[in-house]
Amino acid sequence: APNVDSALVLFKRHEGGHVSSANNDDGSTVNRETVFRLIDAAFGQRRKTLHAALKKIVPSEAFERAGIDPTRRGETLTIDEFVALARALDEVSAA
Numbered sequence: 239a240p241n242v243d244s245a246l247v248l249f250k251r252h253e254g255g256h257v258s259s260a261n262n263d264d265g266s267t268v269n270r271e272t273v274f275r276l277i278d279a280a281f282g283q284r285r286k287t288l289h290a291a292l293k294k295i296v297p298s299e300a301f302e303r304a305g306i307d308p309t310r311r312g313e314t315l316t317i318d319e320f321v322a323l324a325r326a327l328d329e330v331s332a333a
Contacts, residue, residue, distance in 0.1 A: 272324040273317075280312025280320075288312060300326040 276292065283291040288301070289308035301308040303326035306319055315323075 268321055268325045268328065272327065273320050276324055276327070277312070277320050280315070284311070284313065286311070288315075296323065296327055297330055300330045302326075303329060 276296070279295060280288060280291050287309050288296075288306070288311065289298075291312060292308075298308065300323060304319070304322040306315070306323055
C-alpha cells in the first residue's frame, strides 16, 4: 500500500474581508477593485519585478509614495503593501 500523508486546512472568512472600500486608519479610502487589479497584474507575470509587471498602470512616483521597492516581486508583498500601493496610485492619479 502507498505511504500517504494528509492534512486538513481550515479557512476562516473575515467579515468584510481584509480589503474594503474604507479600511484605512487615517480615514482615507482605497478602492477594492484597484487593490485586486494590482494583485492580479503583479501575479499575472510572477517572475517579473513589480516595476516590469505593473509599468503600464503604476508610475514610479506611486512606488516611492508607498515606500515599496519596485525591484521586488509581487509574491513578496503583503496585502497591506498592495493597499498602500493602491492608495499611492490614487494619490498620484489625482495630482
